[in-house]
Amino acid sequence: MTITLHHLRYSRSTRIIWLLEEMGVDYELVQHDRNPETHRAQDDLAAIHPLGKAPVLVVDDKTIVESGAIIEYLVETYGEGRFGPAPGEEGRGAYLQWMHMVEGSMAMPVILTLLSPRFGGFSDPMEAFLGGEVAKLLGYANDHMQGRDFVVGDSFTGADINLTYVVEIANAGSMLGRYSALSEYLKRMMERPHYKNAIEIGGPVVSGAARGGD
Ligand SMILES: N[C@@H](CCC(=O)N[C@@H](CS)C(=O)NCC(=O)O)C(=O)O
Structure with a gap:
């Protein structure tokens, strides 16, 4: 192989x-x-x-x-x-939710917000739409990460790898300001030797x- x-x-x-x-x-x-x-x-x-x-x-x-x-x-x-978690194991549903939500819902508005300056900004309605989406999605993830070390359960999973990328992009685009649980989570993930x-x-x-x- x-x-x-x-x-x-x-x-x-x-x-x-x-x-x-x-x-x-x-x-x-x-x-x-x-x-x-x-x-x-x-x-x-x-x-x-x-x-x-x-x-x-x-x-x-x-x-x-x-x-x-x-x-x-x-x-x-x-x-x-x-x-x-494998199919049938505790946490499988949450694992799949986070694996898919990060790429399916979070990534695009966060990345477009990061890239907006490259395009000279978007129209006001578009900026308002993106701002609302970013706030909703990062707020949801931040609430979820309160008091947690990992996205799912008590060990590191693929969902942590997926989420960390989007949180890192959000941080690079100065979007993390009020989301302290995500900021702390990002710091911890970036300290991992394999990261x-x-x-x-x-x-x-x-x-x-x-x-x-x-
Ligand atoms: N949803 C896809 C997105 C893939 C994607 O857009 N990759 C970007 C890099 S982060 C890329 O290759 N961009 C170069 C281009 O489109 O020219 C995934 O998660 O793999």
């Missing part, structure tokens, strides 16, 4: 480096650079998958995209009972100059 992770600099694919490092699974990393002007991925990534988006995981002859799906696949296949390994291996998640976290 050969695992190859296609990683785009300043991106969500850091999530998968982090998980693979936490798991201690062997993998090959292929780094892809962003176009320095557009900050988008380039042809080398589109050659791997038609969407040209990272992460892309290739396991033998199988190619998988979508960071949440990749996390679930890796946890099920190599997790050995760690990193997330630090992932950053060392794949580089920072957000590019300050380019606001390139999409």
